[in-house]
Amino acid sequence: MTLYPAIDLKDGKAVRLTKGIMDSAKIYSDEPWSLVKKFEEMGAEWVHLVDLNGAFAGEPKNLEQIIKIRQNCNVKLELGGGIRDEETIQKMLEIGIDRIILGSIAVKNPQFVRDMAAKYPIAVGIDAIDGFVAVEGWGEVSSMKATDLAKEFANAGVEAIICTDVGKDGTLSGVNVEFTLDIARASGISTIASGGVKDASDIEALIATKEVDGVIIGKAYYEGTLDLPKMFKLLD
Template structure:
């Protein structure tokens, strides 16, 4: 199973939020590239990067910080937050980003997302509150069921789905294994769990489900609840 340590960016700093609320931001580093190097040294293959400011603004805000992070390691990097057009994908591709996460736009413009999936390595971000899709930095909850959106992308050439239970995110309360499995089964696409990982037992539960491709680890690492070196041995 693929383990993706996460760096969320706000004002160029590495932060973590609770339930996606910007006012809950806690700063963990003023130089996120140093964290990325640590992840690589511990055995990471992938890095999950989110431009939090960009998710709200609908455009890249932390581009320079992302460029520095990508250039500082040999990790494969996926980036999300504010990607709304092909030019932004190209800009990120030009600095070495491997995979591009489409969230709000994946709900609002299915045709665009499917077109991009034919040309680039696209991950669709399915972020849900109470099973319903949330967009615009999770500030808005739609009337679309998460599983229905997953079905829409079943045969669209999407590389991965990143599935977040927002109520769990940043809370260290345990990952929602069943919800992630539902998305994986609905889409048939390799699905990455996100939100709520509290310790290595969550990773084991996801792996034992047999249906889940990967998991994003954020706050559990930053708060010292999980030993990534041990976790990478499971991947």
């Protein structure tokens, strides 16, 4: 089980949202790179970055901070939010991002994702509201079921699927294990759970499935309901 501490970037700051609502942003740091450094010192192998402004704008908007994080930290970085063409993928990889997360574009143009996964390290972000895929920074809900989208990427060369239950995201109400399992089984791809993680029991529940490979930790760390350094030691 790989733990992915998460940093959401909004207006150059590290924030967390509740249920994806931009107005709910709570600022946790004016220096996101220092948080990533802290995660690195705890033992993180990966850090999960989301450019929130970029997700809504359709193009990266927190580049200055992303570059600063890369220059100051040695962990592997995965980045999502507004990455919707090959030129942007190449630019982010040149900056030093280790894996690109494609979200909204995966719904609109799955063939593009398959083409990119053949060339670059790609993860697909599947975000769902009541089981249906949410796009455009979760501002719109499509008519596609999350599990149907997951099936699109079986045997497509995608490194991982990151599945988020938007209704739980940032709520500390517990991870949606069943939803995560549904995505893992539909895709057959390494699956990372996201949304609602509260404490060690959530991580234990995911480990017990033996079918989920990772979990994204956000508000549980920032609000102190999960002892992240202890968790890293336990899983080491």
